[in-house]
Amino acid sequence: MRSLLRNMITLPSALAEYTNIWLTTPEAVVGATPKEVVWTYRKTTLYRYRSSRRSHAVPILLTFALINRPDIFDLRPGNSFIEFLLEEGFDVFLVDWGYPDEEDADTGLDDYVLEHLPRAIRKVLRTSGAEEITLVGWCIGAALTGMYLGVTPDAPVRNWVPLTMPFDASNTTYQTLLDNDEMDVEWLAQRTGYLPGAHVDTVNKLLKPVPNFVGTPLRLFREVQDGTADKIAYQSMSKWVADNPNFPMRAFRQWVTWIYQENRLATGRLRLRGHRVDLSSIQQSTLVVTASNDHIAPRDGTVPLFDVLTTQDLEHLDGVGGHIGLMAGSRARRDIWPRIRDWLAPRSHERRPSSTRSETPVTGRMA
C-alpha cells in the first residue's frame, strides 16, 4: 500500500523524466571518437581512428551491416569498441556505407564486395603503410567480408573476424518471413529504388515483438521510477537503433534471394559476377564470434561455417548476449572485447607468426 501511494506521488515526476529521455534521445552523442576521412567513393566513406599508442603493425578495418549505422562500433565514450581498440594500440579504420537513396537502386552486394570493399582495403594499406590488415565484419558486414575473401584468395588480409554472421539461413525466422510467395522481390525491384530503413527496422523488431515494443519502454519507465535509469546508455543505444539507412533495392533483392530464399552462401552456390564465393579457400586466421541469444543471425546458423572453413588457424568465440548486445552491451567491454584483443594481438605483429600457420585446426569455444 505504501509503495502504491509512493508510486502515485512520484508518478508525475517519473513521467516527466521518462518523456524527457524520449524527447532528447536525438541529441545523444554517438560515434564521438575523433576520426578523419581517408577516402570516399559514392556513398561509402572510409574513416581512420588514430591510436596515440600504436603498438600493432596490422591495422583493423571494421565493416558493418547495410541496414544500420556503423556507429555501433563507437557507441558512446566509455562503451566504444573503437575506443577500446585504440587504447590497446591498434590502428583502426571503419567503412561507412552511408545513406543510400533512389540513385543507389542499382548498387548490389557485388558492388559492395568487389568494388567498395577492395578499394577501401587498398586505401587502408596505402594510408597505414601496412602490408596486411585485419578484417572485422559484423552481421551483413561479416557476410560481405566473407564473400570478399571467398572470391579473393590472395587478399591482403591476415586475420578475419566475422561477428554474428548470417550464414546458413535454413529454418530461421527470416527464412520463414522472406521465403514465401507474397515476397516478390522482382516486383519490388521494378517499382522502388530502396526498401525504407524504417520498414526494415520495424520487421526486425517484430521478430521479438513483446521485448522490443513493450519490454524496453516498460523497463525504462520502471528504472526511471526506481531512480536507476542510465539515461546516457539508453539514449545512445536508442538513437542508434532508430537510425536506419535505406536498403538499396538491388542489394536487398540479392540478399533476400541468395541468402534466405536459396541459401546460396551456405550451400556454396553463390557467385558474384561469375566468380564463385568459395569460403573453403579462405586461409586467413579466423575468429568466428557468435552470440548465444542471437535471433537475427542465430548461433546455429553460423556454426555450420566451421564445416566449410579449412583455414589452419580457426577459433570460435561464443559469447552470452544478443545480436547487438554481445558487442555493444554493458558486458562487452569486460567479457568479449578483451578476448578479441587477446586473439588479435599475437596475430598483429609485423611478421606473420610462423607458428600460427602450423597449428592444428582449433574449433574449440573460447567461452
Added chain:
Amino acid sequence: MAEEPRSNNAHPMRQYVDDFLSVAAPGLQEVVNSKSFGAMVSQTASNLVAVQRIGHEVSDLVLRNARIAGRADVTSLHRQLARTEDKLEAVLETVERLEDELADERRRSTEPTSGSAADGSPGAKPAGRSGRSSSSPSPRRVDNQGE
C-alpha cells in the same frame, strides 16, 4: 542499488504486467514465426512501395509542370556523377599503381644489391605506398551475372 520495497514483490501491478507479458511473449513469438505472418509482412511491404511510388510520381509530375527539378531529375544527375566518379577512381588507381612502380624502380636502382631488405621501421612501409595488392575479380560489372 534499488531499495527492498521497490522489488516486484512490493509492486503487485508490476507483477501482473510481467505475468501477462511472459504469457503473451511466446504466443506472439509463435505468430511472428508463421508463414502467414511472413505473407502479411510481404504484402505490407508491397503496399508501402506502391503507395510510395504513386506519391513520388505525383510529386514529380507537379514539380516538372512547374519547371522545377524533381527527385527523378536529381537521381538522374546523381547517376551521371557516379559514372564520372567511377572513371576518376579508375584513373586514381592507375596513377597510384604507377607511382608505386616508379618508387620501387627508384629504390631498386639506388639500393645496394644483396641482403639489405630491412627498412628498420617496425611494421610499416612509408605511408602512401601500397602494400601487397590483391588480384580481386574485375571491378567492372557484368549485368545480372550470377544472380
